[in-house]
Amino acid sequence: MKNNPIVGASVPRLEGPGKVTGQARYVDDMVLPDMLYGATVRSRIPRGQIKKITFGQEIHWNEFVIVTSKDIPGTNCIALIEDDQPCLADGIVNHPEEPVLLLAHPDRHLLAKAADAVTLEYDPLPALFTMEESESLSQIIWGSDNTFKSYLIEKGDVDAAFESADHIVEGEYTTGAQEQLYIENNGMIAAFDPQHGLTVWGSLQCPYYVHKALMKLFGFPADRVRVVQMETGGAFGGKEEYPSMIAAHAALLAMKSGKPVKIIYDRMEDMTATTKRHPSRTRHRTAVSKDGKILGGEIDFTLDGGAYKTLSPVVLSRGAIHAGGAYYWPSVRIRAKAVATNAPPHGAFRGFGAPQSLFALERHMDRIAQVVGLSPVEIRRHNFLQPGQTTTTGQTINEEIDLPKLLDRALELSDYHAKKEKFSQEIQQGNIKKGIGIAAFLHGAGFTGSGERYLGSIVGVEACADGRVRILVSSTEFGQGTNTVLCQIAAEALGLRYEDVGIAQPDTQEVPNSGPTVASRTVMVVGKLVQSAAAGIRKTLTAAGMLSDSYSPEEFRAACSSYVAKHGQFRSFAQYEQPDDIVWDEEKYRGSAYAAFAWAVYVAEVAVDLATYSVTVEDFVALQEVGKVLHPVLAKGQIIGGVAQAIGFALYEKVIWEQGRMQNGQMTNYIMPTSADLPSIRVYFEELGNAHGAYGAKGIGELPMDGPAPAIVNAVEDALHVPFNSIPLLPEDIFDALAESAQVENALPAARGRQ
Amino acid sequence: MSESSRDRTKCELTFTVNGKSEIVRAHPMERLLDLLRHELGLTGTKEGCGEGECGSCSVLIDGLLVNSCLIPVLQADGASIVTIEGLAPDGRLQNLQQAFLECGAAQCGICTPGMILAAHYLLDKKPQPTLEEIREGLSGNLCRCTGYMQIIEAVAEAGRRGAAT
Numbered sequence: 064m065k066n067n068p069i070v071g072a073s074v075p076r077l078e079g080p081g082k083v084t085g086q087a088r089y090v091d092d093m094v095l096p097d098m099l100y101g102a103t104v105r106s107r108i109p110r111g112q113i114k115k116i117t118f119g120q121e122i123h124w125n126e127f128v129i130v131t132s133k134d135i136p137g138t139n140c141i142a143l144i145e146d147d148q149p150c151l152a153d154g155i156v157n158h159p160e161e162p163v164l165l166l167a168h169p170d171r172h173l174l175a176k177a178a179d180a181v182t183l184e185y186d187p188l189p190a191l192f193t194m195e196e197s198e199s200l201s202q203i204i205w206g207s208d209n210t211f212k213s214y215l216i217e218k219g220d221v222d223a224a225f226e227s228a229d230h231i232v233e234g235e236y237t238t239g240a241q242e243q244l245y246i247e248n249n250g251m252i253a254a255f256d257p258q259h260g261l262t263v264w265g266s267l268q269c270p271y272y273v274h275k276a277l278m279k280l281f282g283f284p285a286d287r288v289r290v291v292q293m294e295t296g297g298a299f300g301g302k303e304e305y306p307s308m309i310a311a312h313a314a315l316l317a318m319k320s321g322k323p324v325k326i327i328y329d330r331m332e333d334m335t336a337t338t339k340r341h342p343s344r345t346r347h348r349t350a351v352s353k354d355g356k357i358l359g360g361e362i363d364f365t366l367d368g369g370a371y372k373t374l375s376p377v378v379l380s381r382g383a384i385h386a387g388g389a390y391y392w393p394s395v396r397i398r399a400k401a402v403a404t405n406a407p408p409h410g411a412f413r414g415f416g417a418p419q420s421l422f423a424l425e426r427h428m429d430r431i432a433q434v435v436g437l438s439p440v441e442i443r444r445h446n447f448l449q450p451g452q453t454t455t456t457g458q459t460i461n462e463e464i465d466l467p468k469l470l471d472r473a474l475e476l477s478d479y480h481a482k483k484e485k486f487s488q489e490i491q492q493g494n495i496k497k498g499i500g501i502a503a504f505l506h507g508a509g510f511t512g513s514g515e516r517y518l519g520s521i522v523g524v525e526a527c528a529d530g531r532v533r534i535l536v537s538s539t540e541f542g543q544g545t546n547t548v549l550c551q552i553a554a555e556a557l558g559l560r561y562e563d564v565g566i567a568q569p570d571t572q573e574v575p576n577s578g579p580t581v582a583s584r585t586v587m588v589v590g591k592l593v594q595s596a597a598a599g600i601r602k603t604l605t606a607a608g609m610l611s612d613s614y615s616p617e618e619f620r621a622a623c624s625s626y627v628a629k630h631g632q633f634r635s636f637a638q639y640e641q642p643d644d645i646v647w648d649e650e651k652y653r654g655s656a657y658a659a660f661a662w663a664v665y666v667a668e669v670a671v672d673l674a675t676y677s678v679t680v681e682d683f684v685a686l687q688e689v690g691k692v693l694h695p696v697l698a699k700g701q702i703i704g705g706v707a708q709a710i711g712f713a714l715y716e717k718v719i720w721e722q723g724r725m726q727n728g729q730m731t732n733y734i735m736p737t738s739a740d741l742p743s744i745r746v747y748f749e750e751l752g753n754a755h756g757a758y759g760a761k762g763i764g765e766l767p768m769d770g771p772a773p774a775i776v777n778a779v780e781d782a783l784h785v786p787f788n789s790i791p792l793l794p795e796d797i798f799d800a801l802a803e804s805a806q807v808e809n810a811l812p813a814a815r816g817r818q
Numbered sequence: 819m820s821e822s823s824r825d826r827t828k829c830e831l832t833f834t835v836n837g838k839s840e841i842v843r844a845h846p847m848e849r850l851l852d853l854l855r856h857e858l859g860l861t862g863t864k865e866g867c868g869e870g871e872c873g874s875c876s877v878l879i880d881g882l883l884v885n886s887c888l889i890p891v892l893q894a895d896g897a898s899i900v901t902i903e904g905l906a907p908d909g910r911l912q913n914l915q916q917a918f919l920e921c922g923a924a925q926c927g928i929c930t931p932g933m934i935l936a937a938h939y940l941l942d943k944k945p946q947p948t949l950e951e952i953r954e955g956l957s958g959n960l961c962r963c964t965g966y967m968q969i970i971e972a973v974a975e976a977g978r979r980g981a982a983t
Contacts, residue, residue, distance in 0.1 A: 075919055084862070087927050243962075246960060329868055542925035696921070708965075737957045738954075738957050741967075
């Protein structure tokens with residue numbers, strides 16, 4: 064048996080060599096014989112009835128394959144939570160860029176011109192573009208009240224809390240849409256064979272989501288649909304649900320033409336037509352005692368879901384549950400709702416609702432601090448959740464998390480107090496103003512509530528005759544390190560070398576459904592199942608007398624060889640079973656929302672340039688408790704990458720909407736951070752373990768998306784003494800706010816005590 | 819325009835790719851990116867934005883770092899081109915590629931070929947770049963996964979080890 068633990072070591076990334084040599088195969092790198100290229104004709108208006116479709120005369124239409132909703136053999140929907148989103152619009156369109164018609168041709172150069180030559184004529188219908196318009200019910204665009212889903216989370220006596228409060232602090236906070244901006248655009252190839260059915264290869268997170276959608280669309284049984292994930296060039300949630308749509312389109316064209324069809328989106332199509340982070344609005348009204356204790360609160364959390372339901376109910380759920388953050392609320396009433404607008408549906412993006420509600424809360428904590436007259440540090444320290452206390456859903460904190468200590472360490476690492484003092488005392492003359500801000504937060508790992516029980520994920524581990532071990536999961540690699548970490552876990556569980564373990568390509572014909580690769584669940588939940596399936600291999604061999612308790616890789620190989628010779632294929636499976644201590648009441652929205660929370664305190668230092676009004680993050684400390692770090696280099700990479708995306712969310716990335724359509728769907732005018740824009744992001748871990756995760760791990764993928772935006776905006780307020788409650792916070796917003804605040808001061812010179 | 823009339827507008831081009839001479843017929847305004855990927859099967863060069871913003875399609879033309887999505891093939895006639903496939907032709911990773919692996923500089927991998935070529939170009943000019951020089955030198959290549967730090971670390975490490983060996 065090997066001596067050094069594999070779990071906890073930074074082993075080489077499994078698919079790394081292919082990626083650094085250009086040999087890794089992404090979907091656009093794959094070409095099938097006789098393949099056609101597909102394109103999508105989309106609606107240009109936000110809402111209306113399609114009156115007429117005209118095909119321009121300049122195109123040789125007989126060379127093209129044309130698919131409309133009439134060609135759909137099964138149900139015209141993209142099956143997900145509720146089947147309300149059509150695969151191809153049939154008469155009515157509900158958002159700009161809604162797919163209406165599909166084209167395919169052997170020459171991909173001819174497609175754009177052909178798509179432009181298809182004219183859609185409409186009878187336009189009035190459309191809604193903001194949450195407020197949707198709430199006004201001036202038009203009913205979805206269901207009976209434009210509401211996809213609402214939740215009510217209640218704890219304690221909120222009304223009594225307000226009656227006894229010394230302070231009532233109110234605030235409204237908003238966040239904008241954010242594009243995932245994976246560098247590999249969406250793409251899919253489909254092939255149809257009358258005997259075997261459909262196969263699709265693509266860039267995707269969730270093979271079985273695509274599988275389910277295609278079964279419903281084609282009316283096929285499970286064994287006539289095969290979904291294969293290719294190397295995937297970034298996803299971040301953006302390839303959770305929309306790939307089902309693209310797979311559906313490629314598959315319809317493939318079936319009609321009898322040839323393989325490839326659809327690759329260009330950047331603008333990807334940005335304007337596919338999902339983004341839900342815009343949000345959060346209203347806080349908080350009852351606070353004079354010594355700064357939260358007594359109770361009302362939180363109204365609203366998301367703009369776009370035109371169809373898609374994943375909005377679950378994004379809303381996570382946002383609502385995280386709305387109370389890492390604090391103890393003796394009483395709280397959280398009302399959450401996702402409303403319809405005539406924009407493309409918003410969807411999954413790292414954090415999944417939590418970055419929105421936590422931005423609001425962590426800005427609001429600074430506001431409470433000001434009202435009460437405490438520092439941002441003290442207000443948090445006074446209200447942190449402690450072991451034995453309950454969250455807003457009534458979940459008892461059962462681990463020995465010491466948030467005041469975590470906060471102290473983050474303050475020390477960032478030299479917070481000295482900097483705070485320096486920035487406030489320094490007469491900040493000239494054009495640069497500096498500030499420092501903090502955010503403390505948590506992120507629940509795995510599906511919410513009973514979600515994991517419903518998923519019932521299954522994983523397999525196969526031991527081959529040559530002693531090699533192969534993991535069978537539908538969990539996908541798209542940069543985070545799924546392949547590597549799952550192999551580490553299996554190797555550790557079997558006492559093998561990391562090199563002895565491999566992982567099957569996610570292919571629904573080959574691997575069981577280990578659930579979607581989302582919700583920071585893969586290492587924690589799927590990893591734990593890999594651990595137990597691997598243990599099953601070991602137990603079987605030991606029970607058969609083929610292996611002793613302690614063995615070398617050679618002895619393991621010999622045992623596998625004999626086992627396979629005697630019994631044939633040797634596989635061990637494990638299925639998720641909800642632990643007894645995780646109880647969730649879906650009706651009342653009470654109980655254990657997550658099997659584990661990761662905890663964090665982030666500190667951002669910013670400089671605001673009063674010549675350009677731009678904000679630069681100059682230092683960033685990210686301290687988090689994550690259970691157990693299974694791979695230090697990958698874990699650090701997850702945190703830095705998440706912080707970088709969140710800096711973009713806070714300061715750079717603004718979607719410009721007009722009539723429900725994104726106007727800046729290019730990398731030229733939708734700005735994400737470059738290597739020259741980011742500070743050194745300093746990452747620190749604490750490890751408390753976690754009984755529900757593989758080797759004590761908690762999910763960490765989404766956590767770093769939650770805290771940076773409020774920490775940065777808190778720092779900007781610290782620098783300028785002007786509050787900002789909306790992100791993205793662009794230079795023009797700062798200019799406007801400073802101009803307004805200067806006007807107020809000029810008009811009322813004695814009214815404020817700002818230096 | 820049908821296939822055959824499009825064929826008539828093609829011209830013959832000669833260049834070297836990764837040390838190998840190539841003669842191809844292509845439309846003069848075809849993007850070098852497409853020619854590399856579709857005609858020569860060099861799919862290591864990636865497309866991210868198609869407008870020269872992301873740098874995923876970076877290649878070297880006569881030693882200069884360019885976005886191959888912005889180069890009409892006519893412009894590459896007679897040139898010597900290096901793509902990611904040209905950096906480890908015998909399968910032995912360069913120090914730079916090895917450093918990318920060890921430092922966690924490649925996550926999803928889609929920006930990696932372009933990033934490695936940009937880093938290669940930088941190290942060629944400045945064998946021991948400062949962190950600021952690396953930040954600046956890679957600022958034309960977007961990465962959404964890493965937040966760049968581990969890439970910067972990898973390039974600095976490759977500089978210490980001697981990159982182009």
